[in-house]
Amino acid sequence: MNKMAGWKSCAVTLALCAASVGAHADDLANVHKAGELVVGTEMQFAPFDFLENGQQAGFNKDLFAEIGKELGVKVRFIDLPWPSVLPGLEAHKFDMVGGPLTVTKARADRYAYTLPIADATDALLKRTGDTSLKQASDIAGKTVGAGKSTAQYEQLKVWAATLPKPPEIREYVDFNQAYSDLAAGRIVAVANSVTNIAYVAKQRPDTFAVMQPSFGAKVYYAYCMRKDEDSKTLLAAFDAALVKMNKDGRLAALQKKWLGVAMDTPSTLPAPNY
Structure with a gap:
């Protein structure tokens, strides 16, 4: 390649780069x-x-x-x-x-x-009429559920470790599966934001109830x-x-x-x- 051809090639490359930058949009x-x-x-x-x-x-x-x-x-x-x-x-x-x-x-x-x-502060959903759970700490030594890869699961894990006997925590791909297991008695509670579980309890008051107060940090x-x-x-x-x-x-x-x-x-x- 001669010198003039080389400069032309560089000019074309720079023009294409400039066009690419100019075409960029946020x-x-x-x-x-x-x-x-x-x-x-x-x-x-x-x-x-x-x-x-x-x-x-x-x-x-x-x-x-x-x-x-x-x-x-x-x-x-x-x-x-x-x-x-x-x-x-x-x-x-x-x-x-x-x-x-x-x-x-x-x-x-x-x-x-x-x-x-x-508001996304965490709370626990239990079965309506379950008198064994009066406050969040009553899940000690029991089996509870939370959503896989959720912040609610992470906060539950941290808080549960402070209990005298940490509960077993089952992870669910989605919360509907966790609610189904709760209704069937396979777990005693589900951790989710108070906003979400209040809605679930309102839709199915004969099946679910929210445990108060919430647990964990205000989020x-x-x-x-x-x-x-x-x-x-x-x-x-x-x-x-x-x-x-x-x-x-x-x-x-x-x-x-x-x-x-x-x-x-x-x-x-x-x-x-x-």
């Missing part, structure tokens, strides 16, 4: 270009996401419909087993996770959280995105939409509809308690 720009926000979730997590007559129902469906209006895009959900959701986010299979997730230190180091949308639910530069604009736009919904009462209305009560949620993301 996540918000990509969402607007596609006309849709793609959300990964697990539809076995009532009252946030669940299936009713084969169709999605719950808090997330309603909240993201409002978010879509604010962003000017449609929202499309992808239903996956929970252990596959966060890996799917990292693999860029969707724009964000709609669990929602408990805000924890380990996750906050790895993912970018939105503003909180509900919140939020959604999450990838923790990179490209996600910053999408996160800012999402949070701005949440703030607007909080101010005009739409968030409180959805909390009352699906969670039973309007909840005070922080206007900034609090530091995780564990």
